[in-house]
Amino acid sequence: MLPPDLAPSRPTLPPPPPPPEPRAEIQAYTARAGDSLESIARSFKVSEADLREANPQVFGNVPPALAHPDPQIDPGTALTIPAAPMSALVDEPLDTGFNPTYPSSNSEYTVGADGQTGGGALTWNPGDGSVKLGGSRIATPPGQAETAAVQWEARADTAVTLGQTNKDGNTEVTVEVQYTQSVGVEAGTRTSRGVVEGEASAGAGGRARYKVTLPGENQNPELAARINPFDPTTIPEGASVTLDGQNFVQGELAGSFRHIGTATRVTEAAGASYSVERVDADHVRVTMGPNAAVEAFNGVGLRSDIATAMLGRQDNLGDQAVATATFDLSSADGQAAYAHFVATGEVAHETAGVGDVATIEKLDYASQTRLQLELGPLSADLAGAQNTGAFVRTTYPDGSSAVTMDLRYSGNVPLSVTQRFDAEGVELVDERAYEFELSTDHDVDLSWWDNLLGRSDAEAEAALEQSHAELLNWAINGGATGPAHVRPGETVTLQFSEDQLAALLDQTRTAAAANESGMDALALLAGGENGMLANGTMDFAVAMARNLGGDDYGFAQRLFDISQGADGDLGDRGAVPLDVTIERD
Known part of the structure; x- marks a missing residue:
């Protein structure tokens, strides 16, 4: 145990400003030189549509499709500013950008x-x-x-x-x-x-x-x-x-x-x-x-x-x-x-x-x-x-606040979860979001035997990347092609809302129940033999990132298996499209 008098003291930060009083539904503002619809909306964190609607005497009742996208406003113009939504719904969560620990993660x-x-x-x-x-x-x-x-x-x-x-x-x-x-x-x-x-x-x-x-x-x-x-x-x-x-x-x-x-x-x-x-x-x-x-x-x-x-x-x-x-x-x-x-x-x-x-x-x-x-x-x-x-x-x-959790288990696919809370600390569950980043890019180093048979590293890499992309496409689209087509060698982020991940959990349970051989990887994801997860979708998301075999290829294979059994029949060669949003790097 280190002597107490050697323990370093921790600097203190001045407390943050107190939350402002709740703003009235209607607030007056007088335009200044250079103000525009966009600049005022950004300054007060309200949408341009809400600002137009609150000030028909300034912007008129012109349909949005015909309105000027960012009209200038004469200085001295009186405007009504509607109440802004809570910041947790408007602003992106922030990060410090640094880590106070010093040891390197490399050799x-x-x-x-x-x-x-x-x-x-x-x-x-x-x-x-x-x-x-x-x-x-x-x-x-x-x-x-x-x-x-x-x-x-x-x-x-x-x-x-x-x-x-x-x-x-x-x-x-x-x-x-x-x-x-x-x-x-x-x-x-x-x-x-x-x-x-x-x-x-x-x-x-x-x-x-x-x-x-x-x-x-x-x-x-x-x-x-x-x-x-x-x-x-x-x-x-x-x-x-x-x-x-x-x-x-x-x-x-x-x-x-x-x-x-x-x-x-x-x-x-x-x-x-x-x-x-x-x-x-x-x-x-x-x-x-x-x-x-x-x-x-x-x-x-x-x-x-x-x-x-x-x-x-x-x-x-x-x-x-x-x-x-x-x-x-x-x-x-x-x-x-x-x-x-x-x-x-x-x-x-x-x-x-x-x-x-x-x-x-x-x-x-x-x-x-x-x-x-x-x-x-x-x-x-x-x-x-x-x-x-x-x-x-x-x-x-x-x-209001936003909480992000980023997890990575060894070489598995990284998981990012975003939650949003109101000023009383109550989570807005419908705003919860889950992201998994997958890469279909592969580096292959073939054995001397493979090279002797005439296979090159490039050919093996291309074949593996093609197979990897096809697994994802079958899982996402229910077939080899579809609107969310993943290309070989591409890195994509799979985004799930709370409802989308809850649906994936239900599909996983259905696929696990269709497997008559007993306990398997899908049954573990679904919560084990009793199918219970203490925190539902959150535990399910962590299990997707944590379980063995969760590297990029194994994760795609797991999604493919879920889509194959989501209708309750593993042997019908059909695939159920998974509800997920694809974001490309």
């Missing part, structure tokens, strides 16, 4: 060594496109004998990481700095059954990260070096900058008996994050607030003087509570509000030049298998299967 390879007074290490992470250079200074108590049963040392470690990688069609350039001071003890004794050894250390330090995201892949990193994160005019359109810093405490324990070893490392951190995105020429979105993180590795394996191999699990938990707003820098009011927000973290939702005001609470979770190997000066930290989850609540000034 790392290190060469380094320690001497009596110091050492160094060079680490390469091909997945992150990063290189880390680390150095350490080591001090031992005066007069400590090298043969003493208990060895003490104090360390000061510094590491700098530089990285550049392509992600989601963008280029990410990252600089990370970390400094740690620690005290460690190592002890060992020989018993009649073997040697028992143990190590323990406790330390504290700080870490900071600076990340620039540039639109487009393989961008010149010099573009990132020209950006001033506190001067939005230096940020290209579509680019963003994120800074976060944390203080942390860290504890490590390791032990071995007869070369069977265990290792535990826990890091607790807290700090603050700042992110600014250049939305377009005139607008920037800023997000700022405190964060906290807990990172833990627990492993078991083999330890010896020559080599170490530890197989374990890395768990990371990140927590954020931030404020966000979009500022119009083309206006003096927006510029002043931006400067005030950066300085204090405070923003009023009714300030001129400010929009998209919200608070965001986010919880990130990741659990991953890791294999850590050491052999002399060489070491490797190999990444295995990973489960991830992100839970984000966006709360708007009117008290």
Whole structure:
């Protein structure tokens, strides 16, 4: 257990503005120079149709098909503004765009060594496109004998990481700095059954990260070096900058008996994050607030003087509570509000030049298998299967909120669920939405035997992609062709409303009941032998993402099986079209 006085303090964020009083059904507004139907509707978050209907004296009773799409309005014109719907129904849910945990999800390879007074290490992470250079200074108590049963040392470690990688069609350039001071003890004794050894250390330090995201892949990193994160005019359109810093405490324990070893490392951190995105020429979105993180590795394996191999699990938990707003820098009011927000973290939702005001609470979770190997000066930290989850609540000034949940189990298809709540916290169930992203693109590496028979990798890939697309088309359209035709190699998002997913659950139960062989994958999806799911569609969606065999091809096969048995007969060679909306990337 770490000493309480070493626990880092968590910065506090000024409380968000209180929800405004419910607005009257009718509100007066006097048009200003440059106002139009579109600009006023956007400003008050009402539809253009509702604004026209509330002001026939201005826009007339012209049918929408014949009306001017965005008429100019003379300054001084009196308008009636109808009540806007709650923000949760109008605005898209937001995200912070960053994760306060630091461990990488990719494999790392290190060469380094320690001497009596110091050492160094060079680490390469091909997945992150990063290189880390680390150095350490080591001090031992005066007069400590090298043969003493208990060895003490104090360390000061510094590491700098530089990285550049392509992600989601963008280029990410990252600089990370970390400094740690620690005290460690190592002890060992020989018993009649073997040697028992143990190590323990406790330390504290700080870490900071600076990340620039540039639109487009393989961008010149010099573009990132020209950006001033506190001067939005230096940020290209579509680019963003994120800074976060944390203080942390860290504890490590390791032990071995007869070369069977265990290792535990826990890091607790807290700090603050700042992110600014250049939305377009005139607008920037800023997000700022405190964060906290807990990172833990627990492993078991083999330890010896020559080599170490530890197989374990890395768990990371990140927590954020931030404020966000979009500022119009083309206006003096927006510029002043931006400067005030950066300085204090405070923003009023009714300030001129400010929009998209919200608070965001986010919880990130990741659990991953890791294999850590050491052999002399060489070491490797190999990444295995990973489960991830992100839970984000966006709360708007009117008290309504939107919650998004993103889950991915190892290599399975990712699931995203969006829920919307009114100001009293009651979910608007009809607004719930589920999304599964599937790719029919495949990379095939054939065996030497296949190549000997004349099959090429390209031919095998084309055949697999064609088969994958056909499974989806039969499930969605009830046949090989239809209005929602998926092409081989394409990535699509399957979108279900609450009613659509409830219908898919009923079809899954029908298909499972038609299988006389007993328990199968569809029966598990339908809720097991008793067909019960505690939370209905929500549990069903998670089961679709979680169950084994839920990779892109297996997911398409599962939908095909559901459509084949949705009429209660698995042997009639007919398929029932599944009610789903297709969105193409």
